[in-house]
Amino acid sequence: MMQIELGNQLAFLPGETIDVEVSWQLPEPPVLVELRCVWNTSGKGTRDVGVEATIPLEYPNAFENRRVTLTLPGHPYSFSGKLLSIIWALELVALPSEESTRTEIIIGPGAAEVVVSGQNGRQDVGA
Amino acid sequence: MATSLSVSTARHSRSVGCGLTIFFLLFLTAGAVTFYFFAILPLWGVAAAGSWLETPCEIISSEVGKHRGDDGPTYSIDIKYRYVVGNQQYTADRYDFMSGFNSSGRTSKQKVVDQYPVGKTAVCFVDPNNPEAAVLNRSLTWSMLWGLFPLPFLAVGIGGLIYTVRSSRNAQRQYRSSPLLAAANSATINQDNSNDACFIDSGPTELKAQSSPGVLFLVSVGVATFWNGIVSLFLFAGDNKGWFETLFMVPFVLVGIALIGWTIYNFAAMFNPRPKLTLSHSSVPPGGYVELQWEFQGSTNSIQRLKIVLKAEERATYVRGTDTTTDIETFYEECLLDASGMQPEISQGSVEFSIPMNTMHSFKSKNNAIEWLIHVHGDIPLRPDVKMQFPFTVRPHDDAN
Numbered sequence: 001m002m003q004i005e006l007g008n009q010l011a012f013l014p015g016e017t018i019d020v021e022v023s024w025q026l027p028e029p030p031v032l033v034e035l036r037c038v039w040n041t042s043g044k045g046t047r048d049v050g051v052e053a054t055i056p057l058e059y060p061n062a063f064e065n066r067r068v069t070l071t072l073p074g075h076p077y078s079f080s081g082k083l084l085s086i087i088w089a090l091e092l093v094a095l096p097s098e099e100s101t102r103t104e105i106i107i108g109p110g111a112a113e114v115v116v117s118g119q120n121g122r123q124d125v126g127a
Numbered sequence: 128m129a130t131s132l133s134v135s136t137a138r139h140s141r142s143v144g145c146g147l148t149i150f151f152l153l154f155l156t157a158g159a160v161t162f163y164f165f166a167i168l169p170l171w172g173v174a175a176a177g178s179w180l181e182t183p184c185e186i187i188s189s190e191v192g193k194h195r196g197d198d199g200p201t202y203s204i205d206i207k208y209r210y211v212v213g214n215q216q217y218t219a220d221r222y223d224f225m226s227g228f229n230s231s232g233r234t235s236k237q238k239v240v241d242q243y244p245v246g247k248t249a250v251c252f253v254d255p256n257n258p259e260a261a262v263l264n265r266s267l268t269w270s271m272l273w274g275l276f277p278l279p280f281l282a283v284g285i286g287g288l289i290y291t292v293r294s295s296r297n298a299q300r301q302y303r304s305s306p307l308l309a310a311a312n313s314a315t316i317n318q319d320n321s322n323d324a325c326f327i328d329s330g331p332t333e334l335k336a337q338s339s340p341g342v343l344f345l346v347s348v349g350v351a352t353f354w355n356g357i358v359s360l361f362l363f364a365g366d367n368k369g370w371f372e373t374l375f376m377v378p379f380v381l382v383g384i385a386l387i388g389w390t391i392y393n394f395a396a397m398f399n400p401r402p403k404l405t406l407s408h409s410s411v412p413p414g415g416y417v418e419l420q421w422e423f424q425g426s427t428n429s430i431q432r433l434k435i436v437l438k439a440e441e442r443a444t445y446v447r448g449t450d451t452t453t454d455i456e457t458f459y460e461e462c463l464l465d466a467s468g469m470q471p472e473i474s475q476g477s478v479e480f481s482i483p484m485n486t487m488h489s490f491k492s493k494n495n496a497i498e499w500l501i502h503v504h505g506d507i508p509l510r511p512d513v514k515m516q517f518p519f520t521v522r523p524h525d526d527a528n
Contacts, residue, residue: 014523014524041492041494041495043443043495044443044445044454045442045443045444045445045454045494045495046444046445046446046493046494046495047494048492048493048494048495050492074523075326075488075490075523076488076490076523077487077488077523079487079490079497081441081456081458081487081497082441082456082458083441083442083443083454083455083456084441084442084443084495084497086490109413109485109523109524114485114486114487116439116441116458116459116486116487117458
């Protein structure tokens with residue numbers, strides 16, 4: 001079992017530094033655990049993914065809790081449009097077993113996702 | 128920006144990749160085999176026969192052969208002749224190096240046969256190393272143009288295989304680099320730092336048009352030549368076409384005519400006045416102001432109305448079957464200029480505008496994009512309009528708090 005804890009906050013400012021509690025309980029000690037900050041697109045287009053930051057957690061035990069400080073990327077913003085959405089997430093991955101977990105977050109101005117309606121001239125900002 | 132990956136579901140990707148490989152291999156094989164027999168062998172024969180010996184021969188039979196085909200009869204030049212080399216008599220029946228390939232035209236073959244009546248003494252060309260090999264006509268012939276027919280198949284096969292192999296390699300690389308995503312997906316990986324580079328403000332910048340009229344003209348010439356070349360092969364290959372064949376060819380010919388019209392349109396568009404756009408900053412954040420200057424190269428007297436529009440678009444590229452499609456959705460549009468008549472601001476001018484505060488910055492990944500652009504549309508009566516788009520960069524907020 002692997003876990004990412006962010007408290008109650010899941011929306012952040014671009015470039016904000018955050019503390020992340022990660023924990024795992026695995027049958028045997030992994031060689032390496034990585035915390036990754038990734039985005040992916042969803043919508044009509046073929047999905048694209050960006051791995052923006054990878055923090056290696058070295059010499060892991062089979063059971064462990066760690067606190068990681070992470071500076072979030074400045075872009076792209078979390079976005080929701082008619083054809084395209086950009087979704088941010090933190091991923092915790094144990095290697096080589098590749099057991100993992102994922103928590104979606106929002107990165108945007110005012111700690112909010114940029115939302116556009118797809119209609120000319122109309123757009124809003126929503127959380 | 129760090130690593131960028133393009134993802135689609137694993138099972139779907141693998142099965143599509145395998146299917147595409149087989150599909151393109153079939154194309155490549157069919158193209159290669161046909162090209163070998165229709166182009167390589169005949170051309171090799173023509174080249175080799177250049178050194179064959181001129182030898183007198185006697186025509187012993189001469190007729191147009193008729194063969195049953197799926198789409199009507201086909202015809203061949205059937206001429207037999209005998210000749211003597213070193214006190215030994217030989218018989219051959221090869222007219223040229225395309226002999227053995229039948230086609231639907233009878234008249235042209237009858238003309239050849241008429242030149243070689245039975246009993247006539249003619250000249251044939253004999254291979255000195257193998258006197259059994261001879262040919263009556265060792266020149267290049269129009270029928271050898273059939274050798275071009277397999278080229279599109281070869282191009283599709285080779286291009287498709289390169290694309291499939293590249294996609295497969297990228298998928299393997301992504302699988303190693305992102306296990307969580309790989310558990311559900313396979314993907315391609317690419318290093319894309321273009322967004323970061325574009326977000327730097329390097330001061331005033333001249334915008335580049337998304338496509339130029341010259342490039343469009345060249346593309347249309349290429350497409351029209353390719354299409355009409357293939358269609359004309361079928362159109363002029365035979366002389367006796369039935370009504371069904373004629374009717375079948377009509378839509379292909381109409382498309383060819385439309386392509387020629389499109390080429391002429393693009394040619395005329397090359398002589399339009401061309402707008403040159405300059406922004407006061409190479410990138411601008413949401414909420415930021417920027418000045419746009421425009422100036423036309425060439426006379427603007429023909430432009431009756433000029434509209435300059437600021438636009439923001441979502442672009443999503445996806446694969447459906449063997450087609451790759453890009454959908455575009457405009458999410459912001461603002462008219463910056465709408466001038467008509469002989470107003471001086473048509474030929475040159477400037478306008479200041481701002482990017483909305485709560486909007487999305489420019490974004491580009493392999494299959495998805497947010498693009499900000501300036502659309503220039505000049506109405507010209509009885510000629511192609513000026514229609515050009517100039518992308519520019521909206522960078523993230525300088526302070527996103």
